[in-house]
Amino acid sequence: MELQVLGCSGGVGDGLRTTTMKLGQEILIDAGTGVGDLTLEQMTDLRHIFLTHSHLDHIASIPLLVDSVFEHLHEPLTIHALDATLDALRTHIFNNVIWPDFAALPHPDRPVLRYQPMQPGESRQVGELQFEMVPVNHVVPGVGYIVRNTRRVFAFSGDTTTNDTFWARLNQLDRLDMLIVEAAFPDRDIDICRRAGHYCPSLLAEDLLKLRHRPEIYISHNKPGDEDEIYDECRRVITTHHLNRLSAGSRFTL
Template sequence: MIIRVLGCSGAIAAGCRTTSFLLDGSVLIDAGTGVGDLSLDELARIDHVLLSHSHLDHVLAIGLLADSVLRLRAARQQGPIIVHGLPETLQALRDHIFNGVIWPDFTRLPSAEAPVLALKPLAVGDTLVLDDHRIEVLSAAHTVPAVGYAVDGGAAGWWVYTGDTGPNPALWQRLADMKVAHLVIETAFSDEERQLARISRHLCPAALDHELAQLRGSVDVHITHIKPGEMDAVMTEISQFGTPHRIHALAAGQVMTLR
């Protein structure tokens, strides 16, 4: 199992791409600006998109992806790309993106009978099997309905992505029963902006330290969603943790392999 980090920044700037991960070439987990670095052929091989929530930095590439691959997938007689998300997330796409004003409705193009996109709801606790991958939907605690995902890597353990979240006891209760190999967890702001982190239901280092204290064992922890310009401050504060976990900043282009 190979997971490519296409983007992991909390906003855009030179060299910063927003959240997206590519699982074995066919499953996209979130659809931020990092998707744009894929070739057309790589884009056309994506069969599933798993969305954590409806915020723009996580969904903005979906419409552009559909537009880019529509003709190629039709020529290859591929079915629609299935977009999985909470009902509220999918409704937000219908209302605010695929509405004919912001973007065409690619759930009805090139035809209602054979669209390039299909929307499929999920719920926390669901287990999906996508292209032979077993993926569990995890809870998240954000300003809009949100989820995280855990991908089963077999004997190697689980790859876990929290999505955007503030403090979330339910997540740690579930992870207590999992062998976690990699944890991708957000820390959007430094402690100097802890009030903003609290209001926006993100983590800062102080909150992250409290959250990770609930994670058993010694885990490879990858920090994602840091805002541009905040990297040094966030990682300096994190480096002061007394923790058994191995904590690193995630980087676009990074590859994680579970065997």
């Protein structure tokens, strides 16, 4: 199973895409602007989207994705997310004002979009992969995911700041091979991080001290223009773990 990073930036610009990760041919974790780099055939193959939260940079491509493959779908595209996240999609996006309600099209009995609520702590099996939803600390209800198969375990923090829930659950695992975690701002913006529910390097360093595992760590979700500053600060203050910079186009074998 291949994990392909289609987008991992905290914004857009030349070569920058927002959070989108593709697992195999059928699964996305979040659906930011990185979806737009897929071919029509690749988009048609998608069957599941696991969302971390409702912010635009993580859901932006869902309306256009569904519209682009509408005529080619023979079974619904399923969105797995918190009730609050699904309610936000229904109320603010697929409301027949911003975009058609594809959960009722072409017919309420045969929709091309299906909402599947998940609760923190719940696990869901898709093929050989198991997805476990873990609560995190963001300004809107948010989660991370632990993804397992018989060989590997990786975790994705989603958008979060200082918390205990994510790290406590990771410590309960027998193994953790890879962790993708956000660091949205440099330390000079620590007040913004606290208000906006994000990590900066010093806040992330404090929370990583809680982690008993030593996975490969990939830093994600940097604000455009601040990438080098954020990564350099992370390497300075995080000395207990091996750090890597995540980039769009990265591929990992699970």
